[in-house]
Amino acid sequence: MPDYQLIKKELEGIAVEDNPALVRQKSRDFYWYSPILKAQLDNVTADLVVTPKTEEEVIRTLKVAYAHDVPVTPRGSGTGNYGQAMPLSGGIVLNLAAMNKVKQIHPGRVICEPGIVIAELDRQTKAHSGQELRFHPSTAQTATIGGFIAGGSGGVGSITWGGLRDIGNILRLRVVTMEAEPRVLDLTGWDLTKVSHAYGTNGIITEIEMPLAPAYDWxxxxxxxxxxxxxxxxxxxxxxxxxxxxxxxxxxxxxxxxxxxxxxxxxxxxxxxxxxxxxxxxxxxxxxxxxxxxxxxxxxxxxxxxxxxxxxxxxxxxxxxxxxxxxxxxxxxxxxxxxxxxxxxxxxxxxxxxxxxxxxxxxxxxxxxxxxxxxxxxxxxxxxxxxxxxxxxxxxxxHGCPIFNPHRYTLEEGGMKQTDTVQLAFKKETDPKGLLNPGKMIAWDNPNFDFAAGQNYLFPGLAALM
Ligand code: FAD
Structure with missing residues (x-):
């Protein structure tokens, strides 16, 4: 069991919460939409919630967590539906909500921190120069842009622009790795697929550059x-x-x-x-x-x-x-x-x-x-x-209608039911101890898992909680 008192001391100067009721609250998302996930994940909770205000505080937190072998699960607003933001192995919930600044707005693009609520981001770009995000989830009033990129797929505006998976709909992501000495990487082009919709399993997004469209009073x-x-x-x-x-x-x-x-x-x-x-x-x-x-x-x-x-x-x-x-x-x-x-x-x-x-x-x-x-x-x-x-x-x-199963908490079972080799390879590079959001990438836990066999994956740590 990690020494959380020592960890708290080492994180001095960064906002840390260990009140069990508050930690439990921040360990939840909208998993209860699914009666199956509700039964599986109801008892999941972290040990600490850490709320960094800057990228430097993210780096310090990851360094301490790495040294103590403590899992870290990033969180925006916790509106994901599949337990994406739920810490299946306990440890730290890294609450990005305080990193909510808009840094620059240009014609056609905005640079911001991950924790800004999407409607607020749109409000600022609209006031600045009559621009808005190309599309947003229907949770725009509560969800963060970082959580949307790491956990979402598309939404309001996708009729014109497609989804997050389409190249060009995210311009750049800055990502901090989970290593003894965390690195800061700038990803562009196809490299963005390494972390978009990866549930924060292979890096913490600390800066985002998104394309904008003309805003209208729809x-x-x-x-x-x-x-x-x-x-x-x-x-x-x-x-x-x-x-x-x-x-x-x-x-x-x-x-x-x-x-x-x-x-x-x-x-x-x-x-x-x-x-x-x-x-x-x-x-x-x-x-x-x-x-x-x-x-x-x-x-x-x-x-x-x-x-x-x-x-x-x-x-x-x-x-x-x-x-x-x-x-x-x-x-x-x-x-x-x-x-x-x-x-x-x-x-x-x-x-x-x-x-x-x-x-x-x-x-x-x-x-x-x-x-x-x-x-x-x-x-x-x-x-x-x-x-x-x-x-x-x-x-x-x-009948030829594929299902993206919202009753599963793993990336693979909720998606294409196959290993995403790009995201797996990036995890090996950025999270060698497997501490980022454990249990969400089957290929990391069990490379031999047979998706064709029709069984459901159960993260071993969860069995004890059910
Ligand atoms: P969270 O739920 O907090 O996190 C989502 C995932 O991202 C988690 O795996 C978390 O670990 C990871 N994460 C969060 N921040 C970071 C970071 N900075 N770095 C790395 N990883 C991070 N989704 C859609 O795509 N389109 C919709 O239209 C849509 N509508 C919804 C409507 C309702 C009523 C609900 C409940 C959900 C909906 N969703 C939708 C799902 C979800 O709301 C969105 O994907 C939302 O954008 C998630 O944002 P969040 O800030 O709440 O992220």
Whole structure:
């Protein structure tokens, strides 16, 4: 057992918290979205929370942790859904929230620290020069930019710009390594794939350079249809419409909108499916003409309501906020993350709707994927048992709809179900003792793990906690 009193002494001058209740609070994320992760991770907690204010304090913390063989799990705001920010082996939670400065803003790019909340970053770039991030998660009001890069994938704006995996959507990351003498590395180009979406397993991001787009006062719109598939076809057609500038297109099946979107309920009829949209103000006229041609019913416009007080942003009905709003009303609900590869993505969605009906109420996000318009989905699941959930996953896969499993805490099982050799090689270089966010990269713990065998990975340290 590490000597945490000594460690605290060695970290003197840096903010350190060891109150068990507060440490436990900062050892959580949104893992409880999944009944499976909830059972597995409920007892996970760190020993200390360290909150550095500067890169120099990050380096000092990693040096001390390395010397004492103490695991370090970075944390932004803890809004990840898969236990990404949860310290499976205890040790230190490295809370980056105090490293929240914007350093420089230029035409087309911003340089900032990792702990700034995304909406605040957008606020500053907009005030400075009318620019905003190309896309952001629906948690923009709470999540940090560092946590998004290390734990997220895409979001509001991905209809135009694709996702974080697309080269050009991150410009540069500065990363501190976990070694006896931590190094500071600047990564650009393809090297960015070493640490983006690596859950902080192979370096701590201390500085970020992101591309920017022109900012608009986006208009929130809801378009209603009586049939979910009509809303999907409308969304597909709008997404392919070259001239109308949109930032978000999310068709959401009945009964989700009426049952779970409390603040928008006055604008939605029972049994109505909706499309949650963000439209550039100058695009409203062509958008209205297009929607009328498509026989969509405009049920809500943020530029026409008297006040938006108490009404959430349209993007806070979409992405994983759809799930959040449903769980708040019915805690037995969970969800899946589905891809519907094109060009026949609409037909694939239709097939899944026919098979599952109200057991898996539909929710799609239209995005640009490898240059093509496609949709991915975060459908709700009316959860009955783990066995049925596995069956629902299998049926999707059998119909050519891959699942990114949100009920797993490892990078591989939540992703492509294969070793990311680039991230593994970088971990060998930057974290030789395997102290950064242990248990999240199967390839590090068990290089012989057979992904094709169909078993789930259980991090050995967790078995004792369950
Ligand atoms: P955390 O949850 O704190 O951390 C995420 C991961 O990054 C962890 O593995 C952590 O260890 C690591 N990390 C954090 N900071 C650093 C750092 N400086 N250096 C290295 N590693 C670090 N995700 C999307 O992609 N798109 C969405 O639209 C979206 N919508 C969501 C909606 C809801 C309601 C919820 C609950 C989640 C959603 N998510 C979404 C997931 C999550 O909110 C985002 O990925 C978010 O950006 C994570 O930011 P965070 O600051 O909370 O990171």
């Amino acid at each position: 208009v929130d719109v809801l378009v209603g249809y009586d049939d979910f598939m009509d809303s999907v076809r409308f969304s597909d057609a709008l997404a392919k419409c070259n001239g109308i500038l949109v930032k978000e297109i999310a068709p959401i099946a009945a009964p989700i909108p009426f049952e779970y979107f409390a603040r928008h309920k006055p604008y939605i009829r029972q049994g109505q499916s909706i499309v949650a949209l963000m439209i550039a103000p100058h695009a409203m006229d062509p958008f209205l003409a297009f929607t009328s041609q498509q026989k969509g019913e405009i049920t809500f416009r943020s530029d026409k309501v008297e006040s938006m007080k108490g009404i959430p942003h349209a993007y806070e009905l979409a992405w994983n906020h759809t799930t959040l709003r449903a769980i708040k009303v019915d805690p037995t609900i969970t969800y899946l993350q589905v891809q519907y590869p094109g060009p026949d993505h609409v037909a694939k969605v239709q097939k899944m709707v026919e098979i599952f009906g109200d057991e898996v109420p539909g929710h799609l996000e239209f995005i640009r994927f490898d240059g093509q318009i496609q949709c991915s989905g975060l459908p709700l699941v009316r959860y009955t048992s783990e066995a049925r959930l596995e069956e629902i996953i299998r049926i999707h896969q059998d």
